[in-house]
Amino acid sequence: MKKIKSTSLKKVLQFAKPYKTRYISVILFAIALSLFAALRPYLLKQTVDGYISTNDKEGLLNYILLMGLVLILEVSSQFYFVYWANWLGQDIVKDIREKLFRHITAFKMKFYDNEPVGKLVTRTVFDIESIAKIFSQGLFMIISDLLKMIVVLAFMFYMNWELTLIVLISMPILLYATRIFQIKMKGAFEEVRTQVSNLNTFVQERLTGMKIVQLFNREEIEYKKFQEINAKHNKAWLKNILYNSIFFPIADIISSLTLGFIIWYGGLDILSGSGTTTFGDLFAYTMLISMLFNPLRQIADKFNELQMGIIASDRVLGLLHTENQIQNTGTTVAGHFKGDIDFENVRFSYIEDEEVIKGINLNVKAGETIAIVGATGAGKSTIINLLNRFYEIDSGTISVDGTNINQFTLESLRRQIAIVLQDVFLFADSILNNITLNNPNITREQVIDAAKEIGVHDFIETLPGGYDYNVKERGVMLSSGQRQLIAFLRAYVSNPSILILDEATSSVDTYSEELMQNATEKITEGRTSIVIAHRLATIVNADKIIVMDKGLIVEQGSHYDLINQESGYYKNLYYSQFAVESTEEDI
Structure with missing residues (x-):
């Protein structure tokens, strides 16, 4: 996996060079999104502690308007971040697909003698679409989520370091579960891609040779073969679904228990009358824990999208780097031959x-x-x-x-x-x-x-x-x-x-x-x-x-x-x- 990360991903990112301005803009929108997202709970704390508790209606209105402005900026940043990330991904995929098509049309006939057409279709269509997810649902989303988590933690420590320590105690458990999930999903995704390729190859060949299938009464035999291949494809996806079904409920339980401990500890601190916790902290932490744990939970899923894209890019780049072309080193342009x-x-x-x-x-x-x-x-x-x-x-x-x-x-x-x-x-x-x-x-x-x-x-x-x-x-x-x-x-x-x-x-x-x-x-x-x-x-x-x-x-x-x-x-x-x-x- 490390090898794939350091080679295939790096090579895919080379295709982003013509779109450097857009690439940087996506990163900037990700930073803005994380700042505005973390600022809203902080403003909520200030509103509760500074204006609701003191019955300051004018100050309350001003902070509500400020929160509305921050929300608009957050939504705008999210729109441009998601739109530009997908736009960048689709343009990169377009360039890769065009380069790949030009590359494979120059292959020797011997290459096509040995390679199934269905496999090449999978590479040029389905695998390349997976590469788009590196940008639309993988890499940039992970960067955005990590930035959001860092900013959220900074705000949490600034507001109440004691409550933040409670949150940090539960995070290693979620990180460990995420790591196990990522390892399991890697194998599941590789199996899915293999079975998709096998399925495409089988269907492509049988549809192309349908006349032979029917002429020799092979319908039932080919149907049974298809059932076997389809069952393997189904089994690969079920394994994928099983891991998702186990991980996300575990992540939800950890998040809910952490929130419960925060309310319990913070509530006792408030009731004691001598603590540093405020009602504003409890309101803010209710939002902040969700902002911290949801990205962490989703990073596992997005990492799998990234991983699936990297696996697909490894296949596509492998085909792109296949040297099987006729050597076109001639420099003479043939005119109309006499014909000897x-x-x-x-x-x-x-x-x-x-x-x-x-x-x-x-x-x-x-x-x-x-x-x-x-x-x-x-x-x-x-x-x-x-x-x-x-x-x-x-x-x-x-x-x-x-x-x-x-x-x-x-x-x-x-x-x-x-x-x-x-x-x-x-x-x-x-x-x-x-x-x-x-x-x-x-x-x-x-x-x-x-x-x-x-x-x-x-x-x-x-x-x-x-x-x-x-x-x-x-x-x-x-x-x-x-x-x-x-x-x-x-x-x-x-x-x-x-x-x-x-x-x-x-x-x-x-x-x-x-x-x-x-x-x-x-x-x-x-x-x-x-x-x-x-x-x-x-x-x-x-x-x-x-x-x-x-x-x-x-x-x-x-x-x-x-x-x-x-x-x-x-x-x-x-x-x-x-x-x-x-x-x-x-x-």
């Missing part, structure tokens, strides 16, 4: 010592359309990932137009490469925005013209609202073929130097496939294109076909060159697939 691509002895492994690409050499000439074929796991899609620098190669070089791709800035490199994937992802937005991806440099007119050129304009116009049709989350309102057409158009309007089609026509209907074949011919015209396909009939007209097996290039050439190789890998693959397709057509 060279792989020289490239090796790559997703898992250390388990190579997926095993020293391949590949040359693609500008304007060529090449096809990459091979069995599943041969390394076809990996080549695309490496060209886009989604992953870093282990050794070798990849060059475009004679320049190592590491020398280009990531943004400019990827701007010149467009990919159409088999599994098209669409955002819950209009078709137009899914095509332009909100790029202000691409106009509606350009999109419409491009759609007409590749033959998908008529299809879009048949949808309600046309280009303004909202496809909903992941494009569920469109068929897989329609989503592919949108992806083709998205690639085309970006005007890339290099086009990649990754199994883009492998699972679509005949009508959509015909549209895509026409679109493919249009968008590959005049630019370097790489086509990955399981259906070999779709790539027979490629300038060159690269055949891969187990991370190696085993054959390359035109369709006619490869089909005529005796016992060739491609020949066997082609005829075995052709035979299967023929059988399916007969059926």
Whole structure:
């Protein structure tokens, strides 16, 4: 815990630097609040002893007005303190969230291969909201309460040191109970955060894969799993509630007993006629004990809010300090490529010592359309990932137009490469925005013209609202073929130097496939294109076909060159697939 306090909290406070004036103002309001709060009971004592006891009506009125003024100042200080503390917390959280989002969008794809999406959602949403509580309900509230307690004790000693000693005798008991409570709550809060993360991850995955859940009749099984996770989540929160239920009644009992001793001792002192206690003291101490014990009792709760925020900040800052980005050290801004691509002895492994690409050499000439074929796991899609620098190669070089791709800035490199994937992802937005991806440099007119050129304009116009049709989350309102057409158009309007089609026509209907074949011919015209396909009939007209097996290039050439190789890998693959397709057509 000490380590977290000295590192994570300190780093979170660094985000308050741009708001230094507001930060200092919150502290000043906290000081003013503590002074005005402690002044009211003192004025009450003066009113009782100096004006009520002496029947001084004019003096009584003046002190009542003074108490009213102090109350207004206290309320005003409290308003600005609470408002500015929350305002500061929300602005700091906004800055952290923006920095975190920018940070995680630069991570390598390998990071997302290993990290659950639900866990990342918890970090970027729920944990960051907990950080806001450091300022709104934790740190500043604790500072305010401590200041109030110090000022209250000072006033109490000034008014009656004997009664104050009685109060101090009971405070160690409350402090000890508070410490025990804080230790127990720390473990409870950590368990709560863990179970919240597990719950978010489980729900995220099941909702995303709901089609699989229902297709394989997994509803009851997944429900039972959810019950187990939810029960653990519930148990973690119940432990939290139990500790609160025990601590606060104990704190109330200690406070009430202390007040009882004060009234008893003070009353006897007054009745003896020789003591220093006054009726004003009893009135004032009734308020002062509440002002002293309530903050002390609430500090435990606020400390837990602070602790929960610190635990959350430790998680968020841990993610912020994760160095898993592609090294964007290139300084050359890629212009429009001619399209020459060279792989020289490239090796790559997703898992250390388990190579997926095993020293391949590949040359693609500008304007060529090449096809990459091979069995599943041969390394076809990996080549695309490496060209886009989604992953870093282990050794070798990849060059475009004679320049190592590491020398280009990531943004400019990827701007010149467009990919159409088999599994098209669409955002819950209009078709137009899914095509332009909100790029202000691409106009509606350009999109419409491009759609007409590749033959998908008529299809879009048949949808309600046309280009303004909202496809909903992941494009569920469109068929897989329609989503592919949108992806083709998205690639085309970006005007890339290099086009990649990754199994883009492998699972679509005949009508959509015909549209895509026409679109493919249009968008590959005049630019370097790489086509990955399981259906070999779709790539027979490629300038060159690269055949891969187990991370190696085993054959390359035109369709006619490869089909005529005796016992060739491609020949066997082609005829075995052709035979299967023929059988399916007969059926």
